[in-house]
Amino acid sequence: MADARNTLAGLAARSVRRVAPVPSLGRITRTLNLYYFWEKRWFFIAMAIGAVMLVMPRPAGLTEEGMVVLTMSVVATILFVTEPVPLPTVALMIIVGQVVLLGLGSTEVARSLMTDSVLFIMGSLMLAVAVVRQKLDRRIAWFIVRITGTKTSRICLGISVVSGVLASFVGEHTVAAMMLPVGITLITLTSDDPHKVRNLAAVVLFSISYGCSVAGIGTPSGGARNAIMIGYWKEFFYNADDPSTAIYLVDYLKWMLYAYPMFLLQLPMVTAILLMTFRPEYRDLSRACVKLRTQVELEGPMKPSDWVAIAIFALVLTGWITLSADLGMGTVAVMGAICFLVAGLVRWEDINSGVNWGVVLLYAAAISLGVQMKETGAAIWIAESFLSWLAPFGADHGIGLWAAVSVLTTGVTNTMSNGAAVAVLGPIVLKMAVVANESPIILGFITAISSAFAYLTVVGTPACTIVYAAGYLKTTDFLKVGWKMAVMSTVMMLAGAALYWPLLGV
Amino acid sequence: MAEKDDIQREMEAEHERRLSRFRILVCIDGSEESFRGLDYAARMGGADDCDIVLLYVRTIDQGLHSGGLQIRVARENLLNWGIELPGVRYLREGLDLLIGQGQMVEDWNSIHTHTDVEGDPLGDNKIEYRNNQGKSIVLKLKTAHDPASGILDQYELGPYSLIILGGDRKRGFFPRQVAQQVALHAPCSVLATRELVPGRGHLICTDGSERSLEAVRRDALLAKRFDKPMVSIMSVARDDGEKAAAEQAVERARNVVAETGLDVINTYVNIGDPVEEIINVGKDYSLIVLSDDGKSSFKRMLFGSVPSKVLAKAHNSVLIIR
Numbered sequence: 001m002a003d004a005r006n007t008l009a010g011l012a013a014r015s016v017r018r019v020a021p022v023p024s025l026g027r028i029t030r031t032l033n034l035y036y037f038w039e040k041r042w043f044f045i046a047m048a049i050g051a052v053m054l055v056m057p058r059p060a061g062l063t064e065e066g067m068v069v070l071t072m073s074v075v076a077t078i079l080f081v082t083e084p085v086p087l088p089t090v091a092l093m094i095i096v097g098q099v100v101l102l103g104l105g106s107t108e109v110a111r112s113l114m115t116d117s118v119l120f121i122m123g124s125l126m127l128a129v130a131v132v133r134q135k136l137d138r139r140i141a142w143f144i145v146r147i148t149g150t151k152t153s154r155i156c157l158g159i160s161v162v163s164g165v166l167a168s169f170v171g172e173h174t175v176a177a178m179m180l181p182v183g184i185t186l187i188t189l190t191s192d193d194p195h196k197v198r199n200l201a202a203v204v205l206f207s208i209s210y211g212c213s214v215a216g217i218g219t220p221s222g223g224a225r226n227a228i229m230i231g232y233w234k235e236f237f238y239n240a241d242d243p244s245t246a247i248y249l250v251d252y253l254k255w256m257l258y259a260y261p262m263f264l265l266q267l268p269m270v271t272a273i274l275l276m277t278f279r280p281e282y283r284d285l286s287r288a289c290v291k292l293r294t295q296v297e298l299e300g301p302m303k304p305s306d307w308v309a310i311a312i313f314a315l316v317l318t319g320w321i322t323l324s325a326d327l328g329m330g331t332v333a334v335m336g337a338i339c340f341l342v343a344g345l346v347r348w349e350d351i352n353s354g355v356n357w358g359v360v361l362l363y364a365a366a367i368s369l370g371v372q373m374k375e376t377g378a379a380i381w382i383a384e385s386f387l388s389w390l391a392p393f394g395a396d397h398g399i400g401l402w403a404a405v406s407v408l409t410t411g412v413t414n415t416m417s418n419g420a421a422v423a424v425l426g427p428i429v430l431k432m433a434v435v436a437n438e439s440p441i442i443l444g445f446i447t448a449i450s451s452a453f454a455y456l457t458v459v460g461t462p463a464c465t466i467v468y469a470a471g472y473l474k475t476t477d478f479l480k481v482g483w484k485m486a487v488m489s490t491v492m493m494l495a496g497a498a499l500y501w502p503l504l505g506v
Numbered sequence: 507m508a509e510k511d512d513i514q515r516e517m518e519a520e521h522e523r524r525l526s527r528f529r530i531l532v533c534i535d536g537s538e539e540s541f542r543g544l545d546y547a548a549r550m551g552g553a554d555d556c557d558i559v560l561l562y563v564r565t566i567d568q569g570l571h572s573g574g575l576q577i578r579v580a581r582e583n584l585l586n587w588g589i590e591l592p593g594v595r596y597l598r599e600g601l602d603l604l605i606g607q608g609q610m611v612e613d614w615n616s617i618h619t620h621t622d623v624e625g626d627p628l629g630d631n632k633i634e635y636r637n638n639q640g641k642s643i644v645l646k647l648k649t650a651h652d653p654a655s656g657i658l659d660q661y662e663l664g665p666y667s668l669i670i671l672g673g674d675r676k677r678g679f680f681p682r683q684v685a686q687q688v689a690l691h692a693p694c695s696v697l698a699t700r701e702l703v704p705g706r707g708h709l710i711c712t713d714g715s716e717r718s719l720e721a722v723r724r725d726a727l728l729a730k731r732f733d734k735p736m737v738s739i740m741s742v743a744r745d746d747g748e749k750a751a752a753e754q755a756v757e758r759a760r761n762v763v764a765e766t767g768l769d770v771i772n773t774y775v776n777i778g779d780p781v782e783e784i785i786n787v788g789k790d791y792s793l794i795v796l797s798d799d800g801k802s803s804f805k806r807m808l809f810g811s812v813p814s815k816v817l818a819k820a821h822n823s824v825l826i827i828r
Contacts, residue, residue: 129579355576
């Protein structure tokens with residue numbers, strides 16, 4: 001922010017020094033500082049669209065409150081995608097909008113911000129920092145190489161499998177941050193010249209990022225979006241007085257039962273697609289592996305603190321599986337963070353600087369807006385309009401609807417973060433399921449899983465963003481291989497939804 | 507108080523010193539194109555009155571895209587493994603390139619400076635190498651909201667004569683053409699490189715106006731910095747009626763170039779749409795040189811101009827003289 005201010009001050013100064021040819025226009029340029037407006041144009045466009053929507057005649061079937069919430073969602077979505085202002089600002093605007101435009105009580109809005117899902121997102125992020133700090137990455141790398149041998153293709157499969165399995169429990173961003181140095185070390189130890197190992201770098205680094213991305217769907221702790229969907233199911237359909245609605249309480253194990261096989265099926269495909277797209281320059285990485293081994297030996301044997309860290313994480317995992325029905329997944333995650341802090345394995349300062357708290361706030365606000373979409377009837381109105389639009393294509397029911405939802409989610413998630421995509425689309429999709437007489441569980445899963453298919457862009461999934469930050473990949477690489485991944489994943493998921501889920505009885 | 511005055515005076519003296527020198531700001535983003543730009547700057551800036559500043563702009567993390575885990579956690583992990591961060595790596599590659607070109611030797615004095623940037627632990631870092639003739643080469647790692655504002659901000663820190671940057675860089679789903687933004691707002695000349703091949707000479711475009719003739723003179727001086735300067739001149743008439751004026755413009759430009767002691771290789775007078783003609787003829791040259799049209803950055807933004815259209819559409823490098 002300070003940076004932006006400096007820039008603005010600098011630009012203001014610049015326009016003062018400039019001698020404008022037309023005095024009147026020049027004076028306006030100087031006093032108004034139009035560059036600021038140009039930089040923030042999407043903010044003003046979004047605001048203008050919002051204002052127009054509010055004064056526009058209301059479409060039939062939509063309540064006044066529904067229209068306000070719909071407007072807020074549209075404006076928020078534009079701001080999410082174009083990012084003219086820091087994203088937590090959008091969260092604050094959603095809070096203020098609910099009080100001012102919808103007329104809800106301030107305390108009521110504040111209370112709606114914190115749910116078990118948000119607590120879970122917050123706790124998982126704290127755990128993520130704690131896990132990365134344990135520096136177990138060298139040992140994991142050595143473990144992979146010992147099992148796979150030194151052939152490039154086998155190492156890449158090993159990296160995808162290990163990254164994936166870890167990421168499905170610890171969260172994709174955590175594993176991406178842990179494994180990134182492993183990948184780069186393997187590349188740089190093979191050759192110092194980045195031009196000679198371009199394809200090798202792409203294969204190794206994409207093995208990490210896509211391995212983590214496909215794993216994010218595996219368990220609720222794989223990514224924030226899963227927790228958000230679980231929260232929506234409970235909020236939308238669960239009624240404590242009606243025992244038949246208990247199927248909408250999805251716990252850790254139930255989620256795994258649905259989604260884990262999908263993840264496992266995708267894993268070998270990731271390596272196959274990567275090896276076919278980028279042909280690595282070196283078929284054997286034995287030179288790098290020998291050097292890696294010396295690095296691991298320098299670390300010495302496993303320390304007691306390493307074992308404690310592993311034990312705590314195992315406990316958290318058991319807690320999620322056995323206790324989350326009673327205590328909530330958020331509580332278990334926070335308990336894990338407490339254990340790491342008490343054991344002295346991570347400092348609070350590290351957690352504080354490693355977690356972007358603005359994102360927690362953003363998810364909180366997005367979920368609270370999503371709940372309002374349901375309360376005011378905006379969600380069902382959009383769901384009905386969308387379905388009537390899909391009907392001519394025969395995509396308003398069955399597998400056609402599933403595919404439509406999946407494509408919609410994949411499209412949205414490639415332009416913004418996947419958590420935000422689920423928070424925005426979740427309520428609409430769940431209401432569509434109700435209107436179309438489909439199972440909300442299935443459509444919910446399809447949305448949550450499709451939101452992981454953001455392989456095309458750098459900003460799509462956390463793992464891609466983190467791996468891209470190392471500077472070895474180009475944005476065009478993502479396009480080159482991403483579409484194949486997206487097609488593969490979509491086909492796999494729809495096949496799973498049609499063939500496997502019915503066996504589970506939904 | 508007296509101390510503050512001293513600092514103020516020192517800064518002003520430094521500013522004055524910089525104004526008298528030919529300062530090139532080369533923006534490095536790790537792409538081959540940006541290193542070609544640096545190579546070009548090294549050929550241009552061999553003399554002792556020329557400073558070269560290498561800039562890498564790292565954007566501030568938004569956090570949402572990395573799922574709420576700050577990217578710095580991953581970066582610190584990289585540093586723990588002894589792996590260089592991309593910016594440092596690119597700047598070092600750039601420095602190696604300059605050393606390889608004989609631009610500098612190891613025994614120059616070096617000064618390290620660090621400036622804190624609010625909300626970012628790494629901040630801005632700078633290493634300045636200076637020889638005893640006062641020639642300096644600076645490596646700068648900068649943090650900014652986005653590349654374009656970082657580059658423009660860097661201009662404010664020290665006036666530059668020329669900014670060199672890669673012609674188009676696309677990032678994410680929405681291509682943000684950094685070069686166009688910088689060319690729009692920068693107060694100095696901007697060279698946007700695109701498949702830059704040195705040694706094919708400059709194509710200077712002129713409309714015969716005072717402003718554009720001044721640009722012709724300045725580009726001729728710039729071209730003289732190279733070993734074998736080659737300049738050609740072009741003017742475009744929209745229709746036959748304007749042809750005489752265009753021919754006259756070329757003639758006047760030729761005189762301006764001759765005054766600086768250079769010979770003009772080719773001259774062109776074409777009829778048609780200026781943007782298309784310039785791009786077409788210009789593709790055989792190292793650079794297309796255009797004069798800024800003197801509009802304010804706001805008017806350029808709204809109405810566009812020949813230079814910015816050529817910049818957006820040309821197949822090769824474009825230099826806008828300002």
